[in-house]
Amino acid sequence: MFQGLKIIIRRQKRLILIFLLTIFLPSVTLSIFGLIALRNEKYRFEQQFRDQQLEIIDSVKTEFNQQISELENELHSLVQTPSFINRDYREIYTLIENHLQKNPLSGQVFIAFNGNEPWFPPFRGGGSGYIPINVKGFSGQQKKILEQTENYEFSQKNYQGAITLLEELLKVTEDSNLRAQLLNHIARNHRKQKNYDKAIANYTNIIRNFPDSRTSSGSLLPVTVRLQLAECYLRSGLGEEALNETLQSFREIIRNSSNLSEDQLSAYVSLAGDKFSSIRDTYPEMISSDTTYVHDFKDLNLLYQKKVNKWKVISSLKEECIPDISLELLKDAEYGETAKRYSKTIGGEDFLILSFPIPDETEEMAQGIAGIKICNPFLEDSILTEIIRNAGWNADDSLTVTDMSGNVILGYETTSPNANRIALLFDENFPPWKIEVNGNQTRTFLFSAIFKSYYFWTILAMMAILGFGIVIIGRTISHEKEVLKLKSDFVSSVSHEFKTPITSIKALIERLLEGTVKDEARMKEYYSVISQDAEDLGHLVGNILDISKMEEGLEQYDFAETEFKGWLEGTVRKFFSRTTNRRYKIQTSITEPSIPLNIDKNAMKLAITNLLDNAVKYSSEDSEIRVSHEKQGNTLLVKIKDDGIGIPKNEQAKIFEKFYRGKSALDHSATGTGLGLTIVKQVVEAHGGKVQVESEPGEGSTFVILLPFST
Numbered sequence: 001m002f003q004g005l006k007i008i009i010r011r012q013k014r015l016i017l018i019f020l021l022t023i024f025l026p027s028v029t030l031s032i033f034g035l036i037a038l039r040n041e042k043y044r045f046e047q048q049f050r051d052q053q054l055e056i057i058d059s060v061k062t063e064f065n066q067q068i069s070e071l072e073n074e075l076h077s078l079v080q081t082p083s084f085i086n087r088d089y090r091e092i093y094t095l096i097e098n099h100l101q102k103n104p105l106s107g108q109v110f111i112a113f114n115g116n117e118p119w120f121p122p123f124r125g126g127g128s129g130y131i132p133i134n135v136k137g138f139s140g141q142q143k144k145i146l147e148q149t150e151n152y153e154f155s156q157k158n159y160q161g162a163i164t165l166l167e168e169l170l171k172v173t174e175d176s177n178l179r180a181q182l183l184n185h186i187a188r189n190h191r192k193q194k195n196y197d198k199a200i201a202n203y204t205n206i207i208r209n210f211p212d213s214r215t216s217s218g219s220l221l222p223v224t225v226r227l228q229l230a231e232c233y234l235r236s237g238l239g240e241e242a243l244n245e246t247l248q249s250f251r252e253i254i255r256n257s258s259n260l261s262e263d264q265l266s267a268y269v270s271l272a273g274d275k276f277s278s279i280r281d282t283y284p285e286m287i288s289s290d291t292t293y294v295h296d297f298k299d300l301n302l303l304y305q306k307k308v309n310k311w312k313v314i315s316s317l318k319e320e321c322i323p324d325i326s327l328e329l330l331k332d333a334e335y336g337e338t339a340k341r342y343s344k345t346i347g348g349e350d351f352l353i354l355s356f357p358i359p360d361e362t363e364e365m366a367q368g369i370a371g372i373k374i375c376n377p378f379l380e381d382s383i384l385t386e387i388i389r390n391a392g393w394n395a396d397d398s399l400t401v402t403d404m405s406g407n408v409i410l411g412y413e414t415t416s417p418n419a420n421r422i423a424l425l426f427d428e429n430f431p432p433w434k435i436e437v438n439g440n441q442t443r444t445f446l447f448s449a450i451f452k453s454y455y456f457w458t459i460l461a462m463m464a465i466l467g468f469g470i471v472i473i474g475r476t477i478s479h480e481k482e483v484l485k486l487k488s489d490f491v492s493s494v495s496h497e498f499k500t501p502i503t504s505i506k507a508l509i510e511r512l513l514e515g516t517v518k519d520e521a522r523m524k525e526y527y528s529v530i531s532q533d534a535e536d537l538g539h540l541v542g543n544i545l546d547i548s549k550m551e552e553g554l555e556q557y558d559f560a561e562t563e564f565k566g567w568l569e570g571t572v573r574k575f576f577s578r579t580t581n582r583r584y585k586i587q588t589s590i591t592e593p594s595i596p597l598n599i600d601k602n603a604m605k606l607a608i609t610n611l612l613d614n615a616v617k618y619s620s621e622d623s624e625i626r627v628s629h630e631k632q633g634n635t636l637l638v639k640i641k642d643d644g645i646g647i648p649k650n651e652q653a654k655i656f657e658k659f660y661r662g663k664s665a666l667d668h669s670a671t672g673t674g675l676g677l678t679i680v681k682q683v684v685e686a687h688g689g690k691v692q693v694e695s696e697p698g699e700g701s702t703f704v705i706l707l708p709f710s711t
């Protein structure tokens, strides 16, 4: 096998050399240069991508910083207002309320005047030094009467007596807060008498007519009154009313929570909660788990939780942040317009605080500090998200913002380590978060950039040319191998073809020379066999010579007008009379007495003879061979049909190739060279015609020669 390959390589030396020099070497060299260039391009693209990302991150940072600065400036101008300088609490309260309404980024404001507890507007409690609601108390005379009523109520249990006194006092009291408080006392005594209708009437009166009334401690009276009212309803068997009042009071507690201290808030909420439970115990069927009451109650509890969290934030600010910030800002007692951006992680949340010192009236000294704790959800979900979107960041998952503890605030966590990851901090490290861009984006960007690169396509083209060259060389080599095999098959079959008649001639001549053959008839028979063998040899040599002449284009055709019909029949008859004893039939559908056709008679005879030879060779001796000719338009068809072994479809295209011999032909062990049909094809084509085959294995074959003629 390698021997064959060596021969082929030797024979195709030039082709291989040309391939190496013109295709292989240039392609490989150019591809190597291309790859180097592509690598440089990759770096360039990476850099370009990095720059683009940095630009986007920069714009995000700038835009973000701007928003923070705006808030900072607002705080700055607030602390410089006369209200702050003069500690006008009421004014400050209004200013802060307005500020909070306009700036959802402001989560919590604090103000800490020197020497005072910090104040967290709108929360009024917490010992801020600001008591906004000034509730007028009872006068000395009124207080005396009140003491008497309390004596009736609590010591003597003389509720009616207490009611009469209170009603008299009510008549002479004008202040609405005090009136509401008296009504409350009256209702309480009615309740103690189990006179619920009257108690209900009084409580309802307070709610309707004194909605803003306060207790002596300043908290809203209707809130507690509603709970008492609910109790009365419950006692009177009016479950639904009781429930509505309880929920309503809960709502009002939440609504007014900024006016309450943390303890007051939780005390009121637990009162409302207890009432809700006792109603539920009394009317379980009314409050099944999916009624709107239950949902309302749950929602209110959630709101309460939020308030509790607010209080947590306030106490964290008070204990952990404000002292630090005060220390920093009030370092020098002198007032300076120094802002402080402060951040600290408390209980898993990053406290981001903007703060300023508050000047005193001389504007030379600082009299405290004011600050804003940024509202993280708003910062993350609105501000940052919006800025990132506006900066043109379209692949959300490629940008991640992580907080101080490494928690992802925006985007998705990227687990894969990537060299192309860019991580940046916010300006002034505020917030102290990291903005990261993961490298997956880079890869996509890189690929799309590389696909657009000229080098990439050059390399691809080079590879394609190389591949094409390799395919051609491969095909040439395999074709050569096939030819080599065919030739060796040819040599062996030709030698066999030669050997058989030569051996026979030699043997017969020896017998004749010995003089042992005396019988005249036998001698004649010997001579005729010798003559036949010699003719076969001649025929074989003729074929070989013809094909080589035809191949080299040396064959000279000698066309002459011939009466084809008669000539064909004569040629066929002669073939059969001389060579075989086979049955044959000649048929024609042509009615004209003569069809003149320009042919080279010798060449055409060779073609016809070769087809007849094959028909004889590849069919059984007792079968008939039929030759027919007919006219179809301007074409003359000569058909040679046998009932022999037939030709499989896949071989039909190949049988006209030089040296090709069919597999079943070889199995049939018929002698042959694989040249016959090649000659037929060459001759017929030289006459401007075509040769076709129709055949099925085992069903015989029909070869058709189609010759054009002009009428």
Ligand code: ADP
Binding pocket: 610, 614, 615, 618, 642, 644, 645, 646, 647, 655, 656, 660, 661, 662, 663, 664, 665, 666, 671, 672, 673, 674, 675, 676, 677, 678, 700, 701
């Ligand atoms: P050869 O007959 O010497 O093998 P040819 O060129 O005449 O060479 O024919 C090529 C091949 O075509 C044969 O080997 C055989 O497989 C097939 N063939 C040609 N004529 C016939 C036929 N009449 N019947 C069956 N097979 C045929």
